[in-house]
Amino acid sequence: MHEITTLGQLKKSTYVTKSIKQELRDNLVQKIKRNEKIFEGILGFDDTVLPDIERAILSRHNILLLGLRGQAKTRIARLLTTLLDEYIPVVEGSELNDDPLRPLSRYAIDLIAEKGDNTPVTWMHRSERYVEKLATPDVSIADLIGDVDPIKAATLKLPYADERVIHFGLIPRSHRSIFVINELPDLQARIQVSLFNILQEGDIQIRGFKLRLPLDISFVFTANPEDYTNRGSIITPLKDRIESQILTHYPQNLDISLAITTQEADIHPDQLSKIHIPDLHRMLIEKISFNARESEYTDEKSGVSARLSISALENLYSTAERRMLLNHETETTTRITDFWGVVPAITGKVELVYEGEQEGPYNVAMNLIFKSCKELFLQQFPNPNQKIKKDLRDEYGVIRAWFSGGNNIEILNDDSDKNYEKNLIQVAGLKKLAEKYSESGKEILTMMELVLFGLSESEVIGKNILENSLHFSDPLSDMFNDMED
Structure with missing residues (x-):
């Protein structure tokens, strides 16, 4: 079809003009009939958000995606181009993407x-039919709709009354396209008012001109909930004109969150081949994100983006890689102490309330790591603080006795794998306990380290974080040392 090069050839072809919303609808119908995946790479929305979007497309609606940051709103909007026809005919040289069979602009x-x-x-490819604008307070009506261009008027020697002196904005140039405005509440109220006509009547008016352009555009808007966005809000008449408002959400369980992180993280091939991350550590990253969203120190209205987990995984790989290089090793496995390197990925992704600011971003991040470690530990091992029945043996008795005997271990952040293993194995009863509760018998060192963190968070043993190391000892000895200090 796109071999056609003139209007006459197009008229003789089977091409039929249709609106963009009808085009989206027709292609969606075909994909649903063929049981094809419509939004590739979008996870966790199959039973919630995506059906709502499909219904909106079938209804030929403009869409408002409302949700906290990092909920794939823009990603979904960009994927709508897959529902467009691969190519459409355009009058050559037209700045408004004029349909040759239904010309719109004076030029065409x-x-x-x-x-x-x-x-x-x-012929215009569907990838060119997507226009995105980030709403900022400095966006003007001229940017979006258009204005008289004095330079064009002078160059063409035309009076200002001639419509050819108009410089069209982004919206007219998005004719027959998907137009996305991100962070809609940031758009000034008077600019939002300028969108009324295009949404309700499908046309625009430009500064004093009687010109009406019946534009064919599918609008998608994204926004954070108004109670969070202090910079502005969506004015009610505009919201009323957007036919479908769809609420997005964060992953509802750890498995989906883990799948998203694995899919989105950009890990270097060298890291993938040389660094092993146990499943426990991957799950620990997701628990940190979930706990951050529920923490008393973070602002739940601002949300915690899925980017936290993604950045954390990338940093975890890099922390282990750096340690491996420092020790001249060829491969390694991550440790919980490597999560110290994940802290920068956490502090930049959480918005703290007053109590969190008092605690400090670093301490909040470390508390999230330790809390997540304890939860993971209690999922894998018995609760050490649970009352033990008379006829049962204390699973942690040997470990308690070892530390109570004045023994302690110090794990350096950048210690070699050999020294790391040597330190863990010296704790009496630790390896045996880890082997007992390890499902596959693998990653024993990972389980051993988790036990130490779990016991320290349960206040069975003491933990002292130093500048470049971590010290586990008897809690009573730590108490006496603190008193002496």
């Missing part, structure tokens, strides 16, 4: 009147 109408069936036609 004049060209067709002059050349008739010899009017040149080009």
Whole structure:
């Protein structure tokens, strides 16, 4: 079809003009009938958000995606281009993507009147039919709708009353396209008012001109909930004109969150081949994100983006890689102490309330790591503080006795794998306990380290974080040392 190069050839072809919303609807219907995946790479929304979007497309609605940061709103909007026809015909040279069979602009109408069936036609790929604008307070009506261009008027020697002096904004240039405005509440109220006509009547008016352009655009807006966005809000009449408002959400369970992180993290091939991350550590990253969203120190209205887990995984790989290089090793496995390197990925992704600011970003991040370690530990091992029945043996008795005997271990953050293993194995009863509760018998060192963190968070043993190391000892000895200090 896109081999057609003139209007005459197009008229003789089977091409039928249709609106963009009808185009989206028709292609969605075909994909649903063929049981094809419509939004590739979007996880966790199959039973909630995506059906709502499909219903909105079938209804030929403009869409408002409302949700906290990092909930794939923009990603979903960009994937809508997959529901467009691969190519559409356009009058060659038209800045408004004029349909040769339904010309809109003065340029296209004049060209067709002059050349008739010899009017040149080009073909526009669907990837070019997506326009995105981030709403900022400095966006003007001229940016979005258009304005008179004095330079064009002077160059073409045209009076200001001639419509050819108009410089069209982003919205008219998005004719026959998907137009996305991100962070809609940041748009000034008077600019939001300028969108009324295009949403309700499908046309625009530009500064004093009687010109009406019946534009064919599918609008998608994204926004954070108004109670969080202090910079502005969506004015009610505009919201009323957006037919479908769809609420997004964070992953509802750890498995989906883990799948998203694995899919989105950009890990270097060298890291993938040389660094092993146990499943426990991957799950620990997701628990940190979930706990951050529920923490008393973070602002739940601002949300905690899925980017936290993604950045944390990337940093975890890099922390282990750096340690491996420092020790001249060729491969390694991550440790919980490597999560110290994940802290920068956490502090930049959480918005703290007053109590959190008092605690400090670093301490909040470390508390999230330790809390998540304890939860993971209690999922894998018995609760050490649970009352033991008379006929049962204390699972942690040997470990308690070892530390109570004045023994302690110090794990250096950048210690070699050999020294790390040597330190853990010296704790009496630790390896045996880890082997007992390890499902596959693998990653024993990972389980051993988790036990130490779990016991320290349960206040069975003491933990002291030093500048470049971690010290586990008897809690009573730590108490006496603190008193002496």
